[in-house]
Each structure stands twice: as structure tokens, then as C-alpha cells.
Amino acid sequence: MTRPDPALAHGWCALTALHGRIEAHVERALQAEHELSVREFSVLDVLSGQHDDTGGHFRMNQLADAVVLSQSATTRLVTRLEDRGLLGRYLCPTDRRGIYTNVTEAGLALLAAARPTNDRALAEALDAAEQRPELAPLAAVVRTLGAAPATTG
Secondary structure, eight states: OOOOOHHHHHHHHHHHHHHHHHHHHHHHHHHHHHSOOHHHHHHHHHHHTOOSSTTOSOOHHHHHHHHTOOHHHHHHHHHHHHHTTSEEEEEOSSOTTOEEEEEOHHHHHHHHHHHHHHHHHHHHHHHHHTTSTTTHHHHHHHHHHHHSOOOOO
16 A cells, blocks of 8 residues: 655645646736736737647637636636737638737727736745745746746657
8 A cells, every 4th residue: 555645635635735836826817907807817928829820720629728727717708808909810721710909009009008017926826925935946947947948749
């Protein structure tokens, strides 16, 4: 019989606590300054990186994976952003069954305005986490990941 590893559970609890604190802090800042949720910001951010080359547009399941939501929740979120004029949908020119979602000019403007708020709130949340001994190592890792160059696999 394998003995449970309390360090593993402790690490997982610390990670979820860090995530919860960061998300709550960023959410409050984005809502207060831009009437935008963390998930809405994430969708706009992910979709703003699309391009027209092969594989350059996200399918709804890819977007759902990128923003860590179910496909149905992602579809509802995209519809809300479309209703606000921040996203637009159109048929794929090569496959009439496919529907693309693009960020509108208004969406790009809101994303540009919200990005400094997001970055500032994230830095503040990490600063606060670094003051807590159980979260400080994880906050340091997050900062390291942000500074590391992206790798492709």
C-alpha cells in the first residue's frame, strides 16, 4: 500500500490558494476599471493573437481549452462578448460549416486599455503572495515562468 504524501497535498493546496488569490485580485481590478471579467479578458487576449494563415483561427474547443472553460461556457462567453460588440463572427471562407470569431476594433481597444490593469493587478497579487511563506516559492516560480522565453514542442 502506498503511503499518502502530505507534501503533495500541501503543495496542491498552496497552488490553488495562489491561483484563487491572483484571480480574485485581477478580477476586482478588471471589473472596477473596465467592466471586464478575467475570463472575458482571457478570451479577448487569446483571440487577438489569431492570424489568417493555416491554423490561425481557434475553433471553439481550442478556445475553451485555452481559457480553461467548458465548450458550452465558452460559447456563452463568446456570445456575451459579441453582444457587447467586442467580438464578431463570420463564416470560414474555405469551410462554410466553420465559424470564426474575431476581436472587433472596440474589443482590441478595450483589451489594450485593460492590459496594463491586468498586468498591474497580477504584479500586486504576486507581491502580496510573496509575503506569505507558504505562497512565496510559487509566486517566485510564476515570475520566473513569465520571464522565460517561450518554447515550442
